[in-house]
Amino acid sequence: MTRYADPYLAGIGIGAVLLGAYALAGQGLGASGAFASVAAAFTAAAVGTAQATASPAVAPYLPDGLASPLRDWLVWELLGVAAGGFASAWSAGRLAWTTERGPRVAAGPRLAAALSGGVVMGIGAKFARGCTSGQALSGGALLSVGSWIFIVAAFAAAYACAPLARRLWL
């Protein structure tokens, strides 16, 4: 199994990719928006497109009805992220069917925590109009005030919650 790459070099590489996004697509990278797109499609599938687009929260993600995620820039970006992650892990011998967890917690509780964490992040990302990729990284590099507010708030909250979750990770 190969060692992890130097984080600074990886970061510089990601910064270059982000610059490429600005240049080629007129926007930065993102992630949570793709999840919102998929969630909107699920909603449309469950209650019908008409009712789904009646909701102001869902409507912006359904410009093309049920097929909207297939035409969403962020969705295709994330598909690429998954593919790239897979390819890198494969070439480094890091593919594994497993659950990453702290030494004192079993897989079940860990997965429950992961699910809950995802739910809370999903709500947070909606309020913040983005996540670490879209706001912190892409918006931060453009010096957007809201993005920097997000960065400070997110890091502060994560550090503050860490002592409460020691059993999960340490």
Next chain:
Amino acid sequence: MSATAGSLAATLAVACALGFAFGWLLERAGLGNARVLVGQFYFANLTVFKVLFSALVTAMLGAFWLDRAGLLDLGGVYVPETFALPQAIGGVLFGAGLLLGGLCPGTSCVAAATGRADGVAVMAGLVAGILAFNFAFDSLKQLYASTPLGPLTLPAVLHLPPGVVVGMVTVMALGIFTAAHRLRRES
């Protein structure tokens, strides 16, 4: 932008290619692994910080200089709008959720793609959280839309030229990298 199938396909292919590089680099740095990511908040490593801020500084410096050299038209780049209160609240929720789940939206895809069940769980949670938000939107929308400040940037708020703010952010990041390096040496 033309809406022909060809140009849409090209745009989405570019998105996919950029994503591939992004995902590859995230995994290389170890951020596809929740334990590495969370290590930041237990002072076991500073990978999240190092990757995030070197990426941010690289893109920021690159954008500044390419714009100044006239090589890149960044007037056409979308600057996100600021909504101070909801973004602060969202940040707090996001940070808490990140600590609990161990992965952010982007890295959860990397984790899932490399076989990690916790990656899949985070992805499912994200969709559920967004669905919950949408469901409750009527009662949330006032908070959600509060404190709109438009596409506000740090130079505008600090009344400083953009280059000065770029320099300040760079020095701040380099300062923290140096401090981290010194602390590592001593520990």
Next chain:
Amino acid sequence: MTLHAPLFVAALILGGGAAATDTLLGGDQMTAVALAERIKAGQPTQVFDLRGDEEFHSFHIPSAQRATLGDLIDRSLPRSASIVLYGDDRARVVQAWALLRIRGYRHVAYLRQGLYEWIARVHQPALPADATPGERAEFDRLAALSRYFGGQPRLDVPRAAMPAGYWTAGGDIGARPSVETALLVAAIRRRGC
């Protein structure tokens, strides 16, 4: 990791350079709105358009004269003259600025974002559909200025279509390629200005 040190130094140079260039050159940049206010207030200003003949005659900032770099080498102007330059090739504009400074003129400024800024901020100021009260007050001020120059303020512009700022200090817009400016100028001429 041996690459860290040179990368650190490179970042420091690029970041420090960014701060330095904006501090040194910043004072010599003028916003289109500031220029418009100068002209309206009747403060004597020599405005030079560094673009081509055709582009100049298509549309130019009121009171501007066309000039090439060659013209600026020879032209004699009052020493204390206030000179403002604009063009669509930023490199040429900065060259012209440097040229005039070397010739000894003290008050030389340039529009960092060229004619596009004039069009988007003075000629056609836009009010977003979901404007904040601050934006509304700013727009009222700009609309009055725009009408003085025979411009056409735009109302109810969707947020996505607003000229978005890129690291704008005070809400200016980023530079646009001359192609977009040309299209805008063509649109103005079709509507009649």
